[in-house]
Amino acid sequence: MxxxxxxxxxxxxxxxxxxxxxxxxxxxxRPFTALQVPSRIVHFAFDTAGARGPADRANLIAFCESRGLQPPAPGEKHHRAPFGTTVLRWEQHSEFTTYTWEIPADPAGAPFYPDASSISSPMRLLPQPGPLFVAVDLHVVKDDPPRTSPERLFDRASLAVAENSDGQALYATDFQPGPSGFVRVLVIDRGMPPERAGALVQRVLEIETYRTLALLGLPEAQRLTPSIATSERRLAEVTQEMRGAGDLASNHKLLEELTALAAEVEAGAAASQYRFGASRAYEEIMTGRLATLGERKVGGLPTWSSFLARRMKPAMRTCVTTEARQSDLSLKLARAANLLRTRVDVELEQQNQDLLKSMNARTRLQLRLQTTVEGLSTAAITYYVVGLFGYLVKGLHDSGRLPVDPSIATAAFVPVAAFSIWWTVRSIRKKHIADEE
Structure with a gap:
C-alpha cells in the first residue's frame, strides 16, 4: 500500500x-467472496486465546507452504487459500480463529447429504488450533420444493426461517447440533448473484459464531451466582451484627470478615469482567448482522431475530444481572467496611485519650513525689551541712579562735543553710525544665 x-x-x-x-x-x-450455488460450507471456530494464536498461524503457514500455496502475510488476520476444488478461508480474531471450507456440492444431491463428518476431512490436514467452539454445516441450494422444505429438514419446535430483504434467499436452521455435532443451516437461492450469495453466507456464519460466543458468559454467571448469593447473605448478617457490636475486639473481627468477603467478590469480578464484556460485544455484533440481513417473516415460523431474542435474551440478562450484582455487592461491602473502620478508629482514639489521661495522672503523681523527695533531700542535705558546720565551729571554739558558743553559731547557721540548699535545688530544677522545653 x-x-x-x-x-x-x-x-x-x-x-x-x-x-x-x-x-x-x-x-x-474480510471481503465478501463470490460463492457458486450449490455449495457446501463447513465452518469451525476454535479457542485460540493466548499462545494458541501464534501456534495456529505457524501451522497454517506450514500447511500452505507444504502445498505450494501463498501463506498469510505477517500480521494478516484473514487469508484465503484455494487448493483443488476446495477453498479455505482462515480468520483470526482476538480469542478465536475460524476455518471455513467451501466445498462444491452435487446439484442433484439431497441437502446435507452426505453427513458433514464425511466431507470435513480437510480439517484433519492441520493440527487442531484449540478447543472447538462452533461447528456449522451450511448447504446453499437452489429452490426446489418440497425437497428443500425447511420443515422437512429441521426440528419444527426450534425452527427459525426468514427471507432476506429482497426475497432472493431463504435461510433456515434449528440451532441444534446433529449426530456428528454440526449445527445445520440451509440457504435457498432464489436468484442471487454469486457475490450476494457469498455475503449472505458469511453473515449467516458470523451470526451462528457470535451467538455461541456470546453465550459463553452464561456458564460463568451460573458459576458465580451461588457465591454472590452467599456473600450477600453474609453481608446482611454482618451489618446486623454491627448494630450490636460495642467492643473493639468484636468490631475488629467483623472488619476482618468484611475484608475477606470484599476480597472474594473482587476476585470473582476480576475473573469474569472480560467474559461478560466479551459476551455483550458478541451479542451486539450478532444483532448487527441480523439487522443487515433485513429479515422478512415466512409463514407462521419465527425469524432468526425473534427466535434468538426469545431464547438468548434471558441468558444475556442473567449475565448482565450477575455483573450488576457483583458491582452492587462490591460497593455495599466497601461502604460497610468504611463504616466499621470508622467505628474502630473512633474506639482506638478513645482508648488513646484514656491512655493519655492515665499518663497525665501518672506524671502529676510523679511530680508530686518528686517535689516531696526534693523537700526531703533538702532537709537531709541541710542536716549534713549543718553537722559539718557544727564540727567546724566546735573546732574553732576549742582552739580559742571563735569566742561564740558553738551551739548558738550552729543554730544560727541552720536557716541560712536550709535556704541556700533549697534555692540551689530549685534553681537546678528550673534549669532542667527550661532545657526540656
Whole structure:
C-alpha cells in the first residue's frame, strides 16, 4: 500500500500517519467472496486465546507452504487459500480463529447429504488450533420444493426461517447440533448473484459464531451466582451484627470478615469482567448482522431475530444481572467496611485519650513525689551541712579562735543553710525544665 500521497506533478509526497495504512486496510480485511450455488460450507471456530494464536498461524503457514500455496502475510488476520476444488478461508480474531471450507456440492444431491463428518476431512490436514467452539454445516441450494422444505429438514419446535430483504434467499436452521455435532443451516437461492450469495453466507456464519460466543458468559454467571448469593447473605448478617457490636475486639473481627468477603467478590469480578464484556460485544455484533440481513417473516415460523431474542435474551440478562450484582455487592461491602473502620478508629482514639489521661495522672503523681523527695533531700542535705558546720565551729571554739558558743553559731547557721540548699535545688530544677522545653 502507498505510504504517502502525491500532489502537484508527483514530485511532492505528503508523509502519512503511522497507522494510516492499517486503518485503510481494516475496511478491506474480510471481503465478501463470490460463492457458486450449490455449495457446501463447513465452518469451525476454535479457542485460540493466548499462545494458541501464534501456534495456529505457524501451522497454517506450514500447511500452505507444504502445498505450494501463498501463506498469510505477517500480521494478516484473514487469508484465503484455494487448493483443488476446495477453498479455505482462515480468520483470526482476538480469542478465536475460524476455518471455513467451501466445498462444491452435487446439484442433484439431497441437502446435507452426505453427513458433514464425511466431507470435513480437510480439517484433519492441520493440527487442531484449540478447543472447538462452533461447528456449522451450511448447504446453499437452489429452490426446489418440497425437497428443500425447511420443515422437512429441521426440528419444527426450534425452527427459525426468514427471507432476506429482497426475497432472493431463504435461510433456515434449528440451532441444534446433529449426530456428528454440526449445527445445520440451509440457504435457498432464489436468484442471487454469486457475490450476494457469498455475503449472505458469511453473515449467516458470523451470526451462528457470535451467538455461541456470546453465550459463553452464561456458564460463568451460573458459576458465580451461588457465591454472590452467599456473600450477600453474609453481608446482611454482618451489618446486623454491627448494630450490636460495642467492643473493639468484636468490631475488629467483623472488619476482618468484611475484608475477606470484599476480597472474594473482587476476585470473582476480576475473573469474569472480560467474559461478560466479551459476551455483550458478541451479542451486539450478532444483532448487527441480523439487522443487515433485513429479515422478512415466512409463514407462521419465527425469524432468526425473534427466535434468538426469545431464547438468548434471558441468558444475556442473567449475565448482565450477575455483573450488576457483583458491582452492587462490591460497593455495599466497601461502604460497610468504611463504616466499621470508622467505628474502630473512633474506639482506638478513645482508648488513646484514656491512655493519655492515665499518663497525665501518672506524671502529676510523679511530680508530686518528686517535689516531696526534693523537700526531703533538702532537709537531709541541710542536716549534713549543718553537722559539718557544727564540727567546724566546735573546732574553732576549742582552739580559742571563735569566742561564740558553738551551739548558738550552729543554730544560727541552720536557716541560712536550709535556704541556700533549697534555692540551689530549685534553681537546678528550673534549669532542667527550661532545657526540656
Amino acid at each position: 502507498t505510504t504517502g500521497v502525491l500532489i502537484g506533478d508527483g514530485d511532492v509526497r505528503l508523509s502519512p500517519h503511522p497507522l494510516r495504512a492499517a486503518v485503510l486496510g481494516e475496511v478491506h480485511a
